[in-house]
Amino acid sequence: MPITTLADFNVQKIEILDVNGNTDNKLMPKLSSNNIKKIYENMLITRLFDEKALSLQRQGRLGTYAPNKGQEASQIGTSFLLEKNDFVFPAFRENGVYITREMPLELLFLFWMGDERGMNIPKNVNMFTVAIPVSTQILHAVGYAWGNKIKNNKNIVLTYFGDGATSKGDFHEGLNFSGVFKLPIIFICQNNQFAISVPVKNQTNSKTIAQKAIAYGINGIQVDGNDVFAVYYAAKKAIEDAKKGIPTLIECFTYRLGDHTTSDDAKKYRDEKELNEWSKKDPLLRLQKYMLKNKICNNNYFKNLENISRKKIDLAVKKAESYKKKGINEMFDYVYDKKDERLNEELEYLKQFY
Amino acid sequence: MAIMNMVEALNSALDNIMKVNKNIIILGEDVGKDGGVFRVTDNLFKKYKNRVFDTPLAETGIIGASIGLSLNGLKPVAEIQFEGFTYPALDQLINHASRIRNRSRGRFSCSLVLRSPFGGGVKALEHHSDSPETYFAHIPGLKLVIPSNPYDAKGLLISSIKDNNPVVFFEPKKIYRSIKQEVPDKMYEIELGKANILVEGDNLTLITYGSWVKEIVDIVNESKYSIEVIDLRTLKPLDEKTIINSVNKTGRCLIINEAPRFLNYSSEIISIINEKCFNNLKHHVERVTGFDTIMPLPKNEDYYLPNKERIKYAINKVMS
Numbered sequence: 001m002p003i004t005t006l007a008d009f010n011v012q013k014i015e016i017l018d019v020n021g022n023t024d025n026k027l028m029p030k031l032s033s034n035n036i037k038k039i040y041e042n043m044l045i046t047r048l049f050d051e052k053a054l055s056l057q058r059q060g061r062l063g064t065y066a067p068n069k070g071q072e073a074s075q076i077g078t079s080f081l082l083e084k085n086d087f088v089f090p091a092f093r094e095n096g097v098y099i100t101r102e103m104p105l106e107l108l109f110l111f112w113m114g115d116e117r118g119m120n121i122p123k124n125v126n127m128f129t130v131a132i133p134v135s136t137q138i139l140h141a142v143g144y145a146w147g148n149k150i151k152n153n154k155n156i157v158l159t160y161f162g163d164g165a166t167s168k169g170d171f172h173e174g175l176n177f178s179g180v181f182k183l184p185i186i187f188i189c190q191n192n193q194f195a196i197s198v199p200v201k202n203q204t205n206s207k208t209i210a211q212k213a214i215a216y217g218i219n220g221i222q223v224d225g226n227d228v229f230a231v232y233y234a235a236k237k238a239i240e241d242a243k244k245g246i247p248t249l250i251e252c253f254t255y256r257l258g259d260h261t262t263s264d265d266a267k268k269y270r271d272e273k274e275l276n277e278w279s280k281k282d283p284l285l286r287l288q289k290y291m292l293k294n295k296i297c298n299n300n301y302f303k304n305l306e307n308i309s310r311k312k313i314d315l316a317v318k319k320a321e322s323y324k325k326k327g328i329n330e331m332f333d334y335v336y337d338k339k340d341e342r343l344n345e346e347l348e349y350l351k352q353f354y
Numbered sequence: 355m356a357i358m359n360m361v362e363a364l365n366s367a368l369d370n371i372m373k374v375n376k377n378i379i380i381l382g383e384d385v386g387k388d389g390g391v392f393r394v395t396d397n398l399f400k401k402y403k404n405r406v407f408d409t410p411l412a413e414t415g416i417i418g419a420s421i422g423l424s425l426n427g428l429k430p431v432a433e434i435q436f437e438g439f440t441y442p443a444l445d446q447l448i449n450h451a452s453r454i455r456n457r458s459r460g461r462f463s464c465s466l467v468l469r470s471p472f473g474g475g476v477k478a479l480e481h482h483s484d485s486p487e488t489y490f491a492h493i494p495g496l497k498l499v500i501p502s503n504p505y506d507a508k509g510l511l512i513s514s515i516k517d518n519n520p521v522v523f524f525e526p527k528k529i530y531r532s533i534k535q536e537v538p539d540k541m542y543e544i545e546l547g548k549a550n551i552l553v554e555g556d557n558l559t560l561i562t563y564g565s566w567v568k569e570i571v572d573i574v575n576e577s578k579y580s581i582e583v584i585d586l587r588t589l590k591p592l593d594e595k596t597i598i599n600s601v602n603k604t605g606r607c608l609i610i611n612e613a614p615r616f617l618n619y620s621s622e623i624i625s626i627i628n629e630k631c632f633n634n635l636k637h638h639v640e641r642v643t644g645f646d647t648i649m650p651l652p653k654n655e656d657y658y659l660p661n662k663e664r665i666k667y668a669i670n671k672v673m674s
Contacts, residue, residue: 089422120459128425129458133449139415140450143422143430150379150404150428169442173415180410334456335495337463337518340547340591 011211013222013253016229019281021289029233033296039080039228040287043072045309046096047284049105050258052313053112057262061321063114067258068093070226073283074190074252076100077231078158081239088127089141089159091134093190097160101127105316110323116330117323134195135165138174138187145178145185149245156184156242164195166209175216175249182245186238187213189249190225192256197269213249225252226283255281328354358537361530363504364394364469367511368431370541372402375429378515380406382416382433390433392471392530417443420466421451431515434470437524438481443468444489451520452495465518469511472500472524473565474612474659477652484649485613490522491590491622497521497546498590502567504535506587509544517546526565533568549593551600555582558673559600561623562610563589566660570610573665579673589619597623598630605636606672612659615643640672 016027031039050069056062068075075096079088082101090097098108103125111118111130119129131137141159148155165171166189178185189209193200206212213220219241223230231252238248255278259266266275291297332339332347339347358366372378380395386408389396399406409416413434420430434440447468455463474483490498497519501507507525514521552571557579562570563586574581582600586592601607607627609620620641627639642660650658 087426116457116459119457120461123461129454129462131450133445136418136446136449139418139446140422140425142415143419143424144426145422146419147423147426147428150423151426169412170414170418173410173412173418176410176412177415177419181407330459334460336497337455341594342591 009211009214011208011214011220011222013224014230014234015224015227016233017227017286017290019286021286021293023229023290027230027233029229029236031229031232035080036291036296039076039232040284040291041305041309042076042080042096042100043228043284043287044305045105045312046072046075046099048306048309048313049095049099049108052317053109054258054262056317062109062112064261064263065112066093066261068095070255070257070278070282071190071192071252072096073228073231073287074188074225074254075160077228078186078188078235078250078252080232081235082158083155084124085126085155087144087155087157089137089144089157090127090130091137091161091165092130092132093162094160098125098127101125103127105313106319109316109320113320115323117326118320135161135168135170137161138165138170139177141185142174142177142183145183146181148184149181154184154243156186156239158186158188160188160190162195163189163191163193163200163203163209164198165189166212167203175213175218175247178247179216179218183247184242184245185247186235186242187247187249189251190254191251192254194256194260194266194270196260196264197266208251210249210251219246219248220251221248222251222253225254226281226286228283228287257282355536355538357534358504359531359534360501360504360507360525361392361394363508363537364511364525365396365398366537366539367508367541368395368398369401371512371515372398372405374541377427378405378429378431379423380431380433381409381420383411383435384408385433391435392527394469394525395433413439413442414446417446417451417466417468420468421446421454421464424464424466425454425462429465429515431467431469434468436482437470437472437486438484440468440470440486447490447496447520447522448493452493456495463518464520467511467514467521467523469523469525471527471530473526473528474649474655475528475565477655480649480651483655485611485644487524487589487611487613488617488619491619495519496590497588498524499546499588500524500526500564501587502526502529502564502585503533504537506544506550506585508537509542510546510587512541513543513546516543521546524564528565529568544587546588547591547593548587549596550585550587551582551596552585553581553583555580555604557581557604558606558608558669559584559597559604560608560610561586561597561620563587564611566610566612569662570665573662573669577669579669581669592622594626594630597626601627601631602634605634607639608668608672609639609641610643610660610665612644614646616646618643637672637674640668642668
């Protein structure tokens, strides 16, 4: 009996915009100057939000915070093309996606300030709450996408997670379900090289994360996650496929320029040289260079935009800080749709002390 | 009306409610063509096209996906094949299903039913005879229902499916087919959170649920004491009022189930009685439970499970 090859696979990577702002014109997606500006604005707001949140945390005005500096292209590039009723399931580092989906900034601040009301996401923002237990949200996204298919709703679902999540069962179960049921879904892995302190080489022996898609019969692609055009290119193709019931795993190869959270100190485990090398690949700098080279704007535009954006952020902080504590009832109000007798009794007990 | 066992009553409940609510879907392992390993979902696959799904063999996936389905406006009724396989789904229940309403301050909510066969007494393999109710009862935001007969099973399942919260519905597999009863063909509900006083009595309150209810009614009928029997039906939320009223009347209480003894569900009932009935107690509360051991394989199952002798012994003790 012979040995036969049953299948051959390959794994591709997309790169379009280099660190000097030059693009591969064959691959460059068609984007109007206005849209490129809009993408940059979202990336900038995300960066400034991050800076502000870190500063507020240091002042004791905001709780533990997970920064996303460096991952703006991965987040905005994948979410920019979504339609209003497409739905997103984030992990906890996706402020850039919330911002692209027009989540009010004050609610994001409010959440990180330790107030559940921040996750009372407005009805017109089709995005789910932050999910902290790693990779658990992947299954929610799969269920939601399955629901779209059952209801014959043409919208798609996106879910975000990190490289660490790909070690967990939920990731594998989720990708498998999506392949079996042919769901309208895109899985976005922001491979930022670290799960807290553990580098990706200790997370998996796979050469890429993208190739994990192959095992589940879905599409997998790696993109330069700091290159917003490559990310956009991959997302556009994945959206078209998702609508046909072909799921895609996009591995955005990027780097977490900050600490894991404000409770972490990456100096303990991360080489400074590596950090410096990745800082040169900053997704915002790259896009700025492209925009100047192609005369989409001048330096004044960047300056003005930064001023306007900082004002927006300051206003959002002010609004978030103006939320007054709601009192003890709130803790009991949302456990069930109606408070049961026991919860009422516990509330009455607690009232004596306030 | 028809004579039904619990499996048939549950099947009838699913059929009734799927007919009127198109958003209900069933998912799980072997729930499609096979109708579930106990046949609770028999024929529904054929009857309700594109609404009954065999999933890949992944319990976390089933409940995680059910959360997403629910967020999308559908009503998933998920079957986990045995209670011993619900544990991979605990992560999704504890960390998400039960908290979504609170986390989003009501913007999102998760309403799903997890059905699973439950408990011992059927001489099954390891992991097929556990009593894990305490784990589930300890999760804020979750409801927990355990019926004791076909009639209740149907009404309680319909209420669980109509409920706006995540509900775990444990089906005592020992009595899946052994009790037959008249059950209406039509849809009806039994309110969650309401215990059932099966037998009224003055000397002793006997509290139990699931497969133990029938055993106990038999013992009580033969007993010389006037015993009040309470079938909890819903373990979360617990009908505390019914318990308190009864124990204040009788002054004595015995609780029976087959879960391990340490942090057994009865511990919470005893704590409530301690707070609310202390002055009326004539004897400390007694309980007959499983042991703090691993549930044995079939040969030794009898050592572990409560039995008539142990229950009668406890009745005599609490009446002394």
